[in-house]
Amino acid sequence: MPTILETDVVVVGGGMAGAYAAIGASRQGSKVLLLSKGFLAKSGCSPMAAFLSVPPYYTPPDSEQSIFEDGVTGGASGIAGGSYIFLANQEALKDTFDKAPQILADLEAMGVYFRRDEEGKFVLLGSGFDKDGKVRKPRFSLAWNFGLTGKSIMDVLKGEIIKRGIPYKDEVRVTKVLTNGGAAVGVTAIDYSTGEFFVVRAKSVILATGSGVYLWRYTTASRECTGDGHMMALRAGAELTDIEFVTWHFADVAWPEAWRRLQMYPQPYPGSGFYPQWYDSKGNRFIKDVEIGSKEAQAMAVARSVVGGTVQKRGGYYASWRHVSEDELKEWFQNYYHLKKLGLDISLDMIECGMSSHSWHGGIRTNGKTETSVPGLYGAGGVAPNHYPRLHTALWGGKVAAIYASERAADVSLQDLDMVQVEDEEARVTGLLRTEPANGKSPTQVKRRIWDLFFDKMWYIKDAETMKKGLEELRSIRENDVPMMRASSKSRNSNQEWVDALDVIDMLDLGELLIMSSLRREESRGPFVRGDFPSTDDERWMKNLVIKLKDGKPEYRTEPVALTLMRPKGVVPS
Amino acid sequence: MSRQPGGEGGDIHVTIYRFDPSTDAAPRYEQYSAPRTKYMRIIDVLEYLTEVKGIGIAYRSSCGIKKCGTCGVMANGVPKLACYEAAQDGMTIEPLRNFRVIRDLVTDRAPYQEKIDSITPFLVRDSQPGKFPEDLRHSQMIERNRFDQCITCLLCVAACPIMESNPSFVGPAAATRAAALLEDVRDAGAEARLDTLADEFGLWRCHMIGECTEVCPAHAEPALAIQRLRRRSVKRTLRAMVRRVGGGHRP
Numbered sequence: 001m002p003t004i005l006e007t008d009v010v011v012v013g014g015g016m017a018g019a020y021a022a023i024g025a026s027r028q029g030s031k032v033l034l035l036s037k038g039f040l041a042k043s044g045c046s047p048m049a050a051f052l053s054v055p056p057y058y059t060p061p062d063s064e065q066s067i068f069e070d071g072v073t074g075g076a077s078g079i080a081g082g083s084y085i086f087l088a089n090q091e092a093l094k095d096t097f098d099k100a101p102q103i104l105a106d107l108e109a110m111g112v113y114f115r116r117d118e119e120g121k122f123v124l125l126g127s128g129f130d131k132d133g134k135v136r137k138p139r140f141s142l143a144w145n146f147g148l149t150g151k152s153i154m155d156v157l158k159g160e161i162i163k164r165g166i167p168y169k170d171e172v173r174v175t176k177v178l179t180n181g182g183a184a185v186g187v188t189a190i191d192y193s194t195g196e197f198f199v200v201r202a203k204s205v206i207l208a209t210g211s212g213v214y215l216w217r218y219t220t221a222s223r224e225c226t227g228d229g230h231m232m233a234l235r236a237g238a239e240l241t242d243i244e245f246v247t248w249h250f251a252d253v254a255w256p257e258a259w260r261r262l263q264m265y266p267q268p269y270p271g272s273g274f275y276p277q278w279y280d281s282k283g284n285r286f287i288k289d290v291e292i293g294s295k296e297a298q299a300m301a302v303a304r305s306v307v308g309g310t311v312q313k314r315g316g317y318y319a320s321w322r323h324v325s326e327d328e329l330k331e332w333f334q335n336y337y338h339l340k341k342l343g344l345d346i347s348l349d350m351i352e353c354g355m356s357s358h359s360w361h362g363g364i365r366t367n368g369k370t371e372t373s374v375p376g377l378y379g380a381g382g383v384a385p386n387h388y389p390r391l392h393t394a395l396w397g398g399k400v401a402a403i404y405a406s407e408r409a410a411d412v413s414l415q416d417l418d419m420v421q422v423e424d425e426e427a428r429v430t431g432l433l434r435t436e437p438a439n440g441k442s443p444t445q446v447k448r449r450i451w452d453l454f455f456d457k458m459w460y461i462k463d464a465e466t467m468k469k470g471l472e473e474l475r476s477i478r479e480n481d482v483p484m485m486r487a488s489s490k491s492r493n494s495n496q497e498w499v500d501a502l503d504v505i506d507m508l509d510l511g512e513l514l515i516m517s518s519l520r521r522e523e524s525r526g527p528f529v530r531g532d533f534p535s536t537d538d539e540r541w542m543k544n545l546v547i548k549l550k551d552g553k554p555e556y557r558t559e560p561v562a563l564t565l566m567r568p569k570g571v572v573p574s
Numbered sequence: 575m576s577r578q579p580g581g582e583g584g585d586i587h588v589t590i591y592r593f594d595p596s597t598d599a600a601p602r603y604e605q606y607s608a609p610r611t612k613y614m615r616i617i618d619v620l621e622y623l624t625e626v627k628g629i630g631i632a633y634r635s636s637c638g639i640k641k642c643g644t645c646g647v648m649a650n651g652v653p654k655l656a657c658y659e660a661a662q663d664g665m666t667i668e669p670l671r672n673f674r675v676i677r678d679l680v681t682d683r684a685p686y687q688e689k690i691d692s693i694t695p696f697l698v699r700d701s702q703p704g705k706f707p708e709d710l711r712h713s714q715m716i717e718r719n720r721f722d723q724c725i726t727c728l729l730c731v732a733a734c735p736i737m738e739s740n741p742s743f744v745g746p747a748a749a750t751r752a753a754a755l756l757e758d759v760r761d762a763g764a765e766a767r768l769d770t771l772a773d774e775f776g777l778w779r780c781h782m783i784g785e786c787t788e789v790c791p792a793h794a795e796p797a798l799a800i801q802r803l804r805r806r807s808v809k810r811t812l813r814a815m816v817r818r819v820g821g822g823h824r825p
Binding site: 038039042043044047048101104105108109110111113114115116117118119120122123144145147148150151152155156158159160162163170193222223224254255256257258259260261262335337338341342441442444445447448487488489491492493494495496497 | 594595596597611612613614615617618621624625626627628629630632633635636637638639640641642643644657658676677678680682683684691695696697699702703706707708709710711712713715718719722723725726751755758760793
């Protein structure tokens with residue numbers, strides 16, 4: 001019989017959404033338990049975040065309206081090479097911006113330092129350049145250095161969790177959302193440092209597990225982001241939406257491979273407004289200044305050059321700092337020290353970069369209250385980003401989920417667990433802790449195959465042919481490799497191969513849904529780019545693509561987008 | 575054009591500490607090799623061995639870019655971040671010193687987390703700020719920021735000779751966190767923090783050898799943090815003495 005812990009609200013995830021949700025729920029008077037796949041505040045993508053938006057501290061001609069419009073369109077309006085998205089839940093997105101000032105004030109009260117100048121004004125960072133070469137939209141803030149923002153905020157949130165005495169457990173792989181009568185009533189998990197399987201009984205479950213972007217070998221996502229929360233939600237009866245939308249980065253370091261998440265931020269920096277210049281393998285400058293303001297335009301510029309043969313997907317193009325002084329880099333660019341560590345002299349040397357998957361626009365389908373279709377189950381942050389995968393979405397999600405999860409916790413009593421579910425899950429999880437067959441493969445090796453498959457077949461630009469090949473390969477991994485998965489040891493001490501085996505199952509399931517969704521969406525839109533359908537098709541596809549399981553099989557449907565606050569020009573109200 | 579990175583081609587050979595206390599009577603050292611890649615880091619070797627070769631070596635890593643601070647190991651006897659340090663042929667890789675080994679390169683951070691918890695690791699305010707943004711200039715925050723660069727990788731704890739002989743010592747990482755908070759102009763938590771830090775296992779145990787700053791990959795200067803805390807602690811004691819001695823003669 002596994003240990004059963006009881007709490008009001010269980011938060012799954014130790015990043016920004018999870019930490020802020022735990023703090024929020026504790027303030028609401030709920031008893032909270034936070035479970036983190038890595039270490040609280042030291043795992044997930046949040047510690048790597050470079051900067052944070054601070055509406056309403058924008059600079060004219062920006063306005064509240066223009067910031068919101070950028071959120072709906074994906075920031076691509078009026079910028080070369082990008083198409084708009086227009087699939088967000090607009091009311092929820094509006095709330096994300098509306099609540100941002102109070103959230104930032106709260107962070108500052110807890111001890112975050114947003115960088116100021118000597119007059120006490122925020123130092124704002126621009127997103128790119130306009131057509132006249134002026135820095136575009138300075139509205140992003142640093143806490144307190146470019147490259148340390150996420151880490152610095154997470155330290156403060158962790159401090160607040162300690163201050164409030166909120167219990168948390170590190171290195172816990174949550175495996176299932178338990179349900180009873182259609183509502184979420186808890187989770188099962190393994191503490192993988194000791195190997196103990198345990199159960200949490202709760203009135204509300206907040207999933208804050210981040211994106212699933214670590215399906216790709218080259219990614220900016222941390223190791224934990226393998227889509228655990230997506231699949232747990234789906235299997236519990238919730239819906240996923242628009243998971244085919246993945247944003248790509250072009251400015252991440254190619255070598256060493258370990259640093260594939262290290263970004264040579266392309267936008268104009270605060271201070272003197274310097275930024276790197278980009279050269280292809282022929283030594284020609286590429287990526288125009290106007291393209292810097294849009295991730296889509298940047299990725300497209302690299303993709304064009306990949307097709308043209310002057311750069312590769314993972315290398316063959318370079319960031320140059322030769323026009324910038326070392327003092328400026330030291331002052332404003334935390335990643336400067338990395339370059340120094342390689343023994344490179346940045347006044348001479350250029351840094352080879354590559355493309356990587358970055359953030360997910362889709363995820364668990366939630367409403368403006370972070371509620372899923374399963375009572376008691378909430379999605380916050382990167383796992384449910386509402387087409388706005390940013391730090392302040394994570395904070396908004398944490399704040400809102402805390403409120404509604406606590407409200408529910410005050411209303412309902414702890415429900416009974418369905419012990420058959422618990423026993424079945426324990427059998428499934430412990431069944432993966434096996435060392436047979438002797439000639440089998442390590443789950444970590446299988447994971448690597450999935451990463452490579454996604455980078456190869458589900459790259460930034462894809463078409464039906466490559467995706468179908470990807471699907472075939474994925475199914476072959478599931479049929480041939482999964483039964484052969486075996487760990488090197490049955491030890492329960494920090495058995496990471498065991499965690500990898502659990503991840504592999506979720507990655508294959510989520511990966512298949514992602515390929516199927518991408519095949520269905522026969523258009524290109526924002527970061528979703530198909531070579532065989534290069535145009536945006538509002539008539540057929542200005543819709544959310546929703547997935548739900550019925551008898552264990554995925555069912556797909558489309559849902560129209562409610563254009564309540566903003567509509568694209570030329571689209572007639574329906 | 576860019577200079578070409580050197581050192582590619584051939585294999586890199588490493589010796590790795592392997593130990594699972596639940597199955598092994600004693601630790602052992604195993605030799606492995608991996609094809610050398612550009613600017614190869616220690617973590618690249620570990621990823622190759624686990625992901626490509628399927629060898630079940632246990633190690634930690636989350637971000638790979640010196641932000642999460644979880645991949646610390648001893649490389650040739652010196653604490654290093656596996657993601658940050660270049661892999662070298664003939665290198666010996668072991669778990670961080672001064673920590674209990676859970677398995678292979680994975681160590682138990684929990685006891686040290688308790689020390690961090692003990693120094694009141696959050697901003698203490700006398701009163702909540704009345705407005706946002708509150709009045710602050712960057713020059714007021716520079717010293718705080720220096721220590722805030724700490725990523726709690728605990729390499730300093732592994733390097734510290736005092737931690738080795740006296741595990742009760744509060745240690746350099748907790749001191750660095752404390753210094754970041756004490757140097758924050760908004761903080762009013764000095765009393766509680768200095769009470770903890772000035773006790774018998776606190777700041778005065780440090781011999782100022784400076785190994786911690788030597789190995790810090792984040793430029794957070796733990797030795798300087800301890801120095802600053804000592805200075806504050808001395809001032810506080812002196813002030814208290816002056817108050818006691820001068821108690822009856824106040825004009």
